[in-house]
Amino acid sequence: MRVLIIEDDTETAAYLKKGLAEAGHVADHAADGPQGLAMANEGVYDALIVDRMLPGLDGLSVIQNLRDARVQTPALILSALGQVSDRVRGLKAGGDDYLVKPFAFSELLARLEALIRRGANTDPVVTRLQVGDLEMDLLARVVTRDGKAIDLQPREFRLLEYLMRHAGHVVTRTMLLESVWDYHFDPQTNVIDVHISRLRAKIDKGFGAPMLHTVRGAGYSLREPA
Amino acid sequence: MSQLNLFRTSAFRLTWLYLMLFGTSVLALLGFIYWSTLAVIERQTMETVEAEARGLAEQYRQGGIERLMNAVRQRSETSKDTVFVLADRDLRPITGNLANWPAGAEERGPWLNLQVSRREPHGIVSSQVRARLYILSGGYRLLIGRDTYERARFERIIFNALTWSLAAAALLGVGGGLFLSRRMLRRVDQVSRTARQIVAGDLSLRLVKTGSDDEFDRLADSVNGMLDQIERLMTGMRLATDSMAHDLRSPLTRLRGRIELALRAPPQTASDREALIDVLAQADAALCTFDSLLKIAAAEAGTARSDFAVVDLSAVARDAGELYEPVAEEAAITLSVDVDGPAPLRGQPELLAQAVTNVLDNAVKYTPAGGRIAIRVDSGPNEVALTVTDTGPGIPAAHRSRVLERFVRLEECRSTPGAGLGLCLVAAVAKLHDGTVTLFDSAPGLGVTLTFPAAFEAAAEATPAAPWSPDIAMPRPASVGE
Numbered sequence: 001m002r003v004l005i006i007e008d009d010t011e012t013a014a015y016l017k018k019g020l021a022e023a024g025h026v027a028d029h030a031a032d033g034p035q036g037l038a039m040a041n042e043g044v045y046d047a048l049i050v051d052r053m054l055p056g057l058d059g060l061s062v063i064q065n066l067r068d069a070r071v072q073t074p075a076l077i078l079s080a081l082g083q084v085s086d087r088v089r090g091l092k093a094g095g096d097d098y099l100v101k102p103f104a105f106s107e108l109l110a111r112l113e114a115l116i117r118r119g120a121n122t123d124p125v126v127t128r129l130q131v132g133d134l135e136m137d138l139l140a141r142v143v144t145r146d147g148k149a150i151d152l153q154p155r156e157f158r159l160l161e162y163l164m165r166h167a168g169h170v171v172t173r174t175m176l177l178e179s180v181w182d183y184h185f186d187p188q189t190n191v192i193d194v195h196i197s198r199l200r201a202k203i204d205k206g207f208g209a210p211m212l213h214t215v216r217g218a219g220y221s222l223r224e225p226a
Numbered sequence: 227m228s229q230l231n232l233f234r235t236s237a238f239r240l241t242w243l244y245l246m247l248f249g250t251s252v253l254a255l256l257g258f259i260y261w262s263t264l265a266v267i268e269r270q271t272m273e274t275v276e277a278e279a280r281g282l283a284e285q286y287r288q289g290g291i292e293r294l295m296n297a298v299r300q301r302s303e304t305s306k307d308t309v310f311v312l313a314d315r316d317l318r319p320i321t322g323n324l325a326n327w328p329a330g331a332e333e334r335g336p337w338l339n340l341q342v343s344r345r346e347p348h349g350i351v352s353s354q355v356r357a358r359l360y361i362l363s364g365g366y367r368l369l370i371g372r373d374t375y376e377r378a379r380f381e382r383i384i385f386n387a388l389t390w391s392l393a394a395a396a397l398l399g400v401g402g403g404l405f406l407s408r409r410m411l412r413r414v415d416q417v418s419r420t421a422r423q424i425v426a427g428d429l430s431l432r433l434v435k436t437g438s439d440d441e442f443d444r445l446a447d448s449v450n451g452m453l454d455q456i457e458r459l460m461t462g463m464r465l466a467t468d469s470m471a472h473d474l475r476s477p478l479t480r481l482r483g484r485i486e487l488a489l490r491a492p493p494q495t496a497s498d499r500e501a502l503i504d505v506l507a508q509a510d511a512a513l514c515t516f517d518s519l520l521k522i523a524a525a526e527a528g529t530a531r532s533d534f535a536v537v538d539l540s541a542v543a544r545d546a547g548e549l550y551e552p553v554a555e556e557a558a559i560t561l562s563v564d565v566d567g568p569a570p571l572r573g574q575p576e577l578l579a580q581a582v583t584n585v586l587d588n589a590v591k592y593t594p595a596g597g598r599i600a601i602r603v604d605s606g607p608n609e610v611a612l613t614v615t616d617t618g619p620g621i622p623a624a625h626r627s628r629v630l631e632r633f634v635r636l637e638e639c640r641s642t643p644g645a646g647l648g649l650c651l652v653a654a655v656a657k658l659h660d661g662t663v664t665l666f667d668s669a670p671g672l673g674v675t676l677t678f679p680a681a682f683e684a685a686a687e688a689t690p691a692a693p694w695s696p697d698i699a700m701p702r703p704a705s706v707g708e
Contacts, residue, residue, distance in 0.1 A: 011483075012479055012480055088533070
């Protein structure tokens with residue numbers, strides 16, 4: 001994947017570049033707003049990482065300009081401003097996700113990859129999800145594994161749905177908090193871990209190979225058993 | 227504040243004070259006119275009487291008693307306001323226009339005030355006169371007097387003038403006072419209304435000037451100047467906070483990134499790895515504290531008020547309860563959520579959710595296995611309240627007041643970062659929403675109640691959708707969820 005980093009802090013940019021390269025992505029760097037806008041306008045990138053405060057043209061304006069020019073490349077906004085209104089403004093400007101500095105690189109990577117997948121996924125209406133022998137019917141709201149029905153609470157259903165939509169990829173705790181609970185902050189206790197263990201007990205216990213894995217230091221991943 | 231008693235306004239009091247002064251000066255003026263006019267009337271009376279006496283004395287000197295009698299008779303018939311009586315030495319009236327010799331007219335020389343009976347063409351009339359007695363040679367007595375009705379009339383006029391002007395002044399005083407007070411109160415109301423809105427977070431508001439350059443306009447000028455200054459300071463503070471957030475988070479991001487990269491690059495000894503993980507955890511802890519501080523500061527500054535929406539406290543409680551239920555179960559704690567019906571308030575959903583989870587987090591931390599945590603939402607007509615009680619060790623009564631004080635005095639939380647910050651954020655969020663935090667002994671254990679002003683009217687006209695939580699990661703089917 002090709003990613004454009006628009007970030008004025010060279011050290012952060014270098015670190016992002018290095019990290020992305022290690023994860024197998026190609027990353028370019030633009031140090032200010034106008035340059036970033038010009039590069040992004042070429043339309044060759046799969047995703048953009050845009051810092052909010054940039055010299056020349058601020059990050060939100062860059063994204064706004066791109067959207068006005070119908071460049072729909074998914075954009076992840078990086079910002080030191082973490083207030084709700086800041087985030088809402090960022091998303092209104094056309095950003096697809098918002099990450100508050102400082103962030104864990106694993107968090108950024110997971111979100112970026114989710115954005116790219118979302119951009120590539122053009123199938124508009126999904127009514128069934130399947131990962132290995134785990135199946136979810138979104139209309140009937142039924143989950144089965146190996147043909148056996150699994151009884152899930154509404155929130156567990158949403159949790160599993162999110163994991164299945166991102167099957168094979170790392171999903172972080174904050175991604176789950178945001179999309180399943182609408183919580184844009186981290187509760188002190190690691191509550192998500194316990195929800196995951198509950199879910200794991202329901203979908204993995206009694207079945208051959210485990211599917212729901214904890215990725216140390218990063219998050220969780222639902223994978224088809226090898 | 228229209229409920230403020232009009233009679234207690236300073237405008238009303240000033241008006242009254244002014245009227246008292248005005249009344250006193252009217253009284254003094256009328257008094258002066260009264261006394262000086264009275265003196266003139268008196269002098270006129272005396273001069274008239276004396277002139278008559280001189281004229282009659284002349285007649286007497288020239289023509290004796292006969293001529294005097296004629297003259298007196300003649301004067302009695304022609305003069306309207308003057309009384310005459312001529313009597314012999316035994317006070318038997320000889321001629322004049324009095325029916326009889328008036329009582330009390332024995333002494334010559336001084337001026338006498340007498341009640342007399344006058345003979346008029348249509349009968350006897352009683353009247354008050356100012357008179358003087360003259361004793362003539364031969365023992366004749368001549369009494370000449372002048373009716374004082376003029377003086378009485380004048381006294382009546384002055385008295386009426388006084389009564390009416392005082393009544394008018396009193397009427398004008400109450401009316402004018404009320405009018406002025408109303409006017410003044412209206413402007414004071416305007417000022418306090420604006421001030422309340424400003425206190426509520428809208429710093430861009432200014433007091434309206436009428437353009438008359440009166441004292442209210444001057445006051446508005448001063449207050450607006452002060453508000454400009456406050457706004458400048460607030461903006462400065464916000465800018466400082468924002469740039470501090472930026473300036474400090476960027477190097478922290480780099481620091482964190484470095485550690486992460488180091489951890490991702492494989493060749494490390496186990497102890498190096500341990501150390502790096504520890505450093506990462508420390509950095510995260512520092513960042514977390516920093517984050518909480520910024521959040522508390524932001525909540526205290528009240529800037530979040532601009533994106534207040536109607537939030538259902540019951541929904542917040544249910545969501546938080548649901549989030550913590552598995553954690554509680556794992557710790558063998560029974561967690562119950564008791565809500566009935568909506569409990570709307572105006573607020574910032576995310577901050578409220580965070581405040582509630584912070585309280586819950588503490589409860590879960592301190593409640594031993596086998597304990598209970600109960601979340602309850604009560605909604606009254608004016609207030610909605612969320613209460614979390616646990617069966618943990620609670621806070622000893624002696625200690626509780628200190629903890630409460632820490633809640634009240636947020637400054638202290640700041641100087642003692644760490645565990646307390648979670649609860650300090652709760653307090654800051656409560657304050658932001660015009661709410662209160664109460665700690666109590668739930669025997670055994672701790673009870674925490676968050677009370678907020680209810681917003682039932684606002685809830686009725688607003689949709690409870692949360693505009694702040696756009697689906698960012700994945701479009702979610704509308705039917706999913708409860």
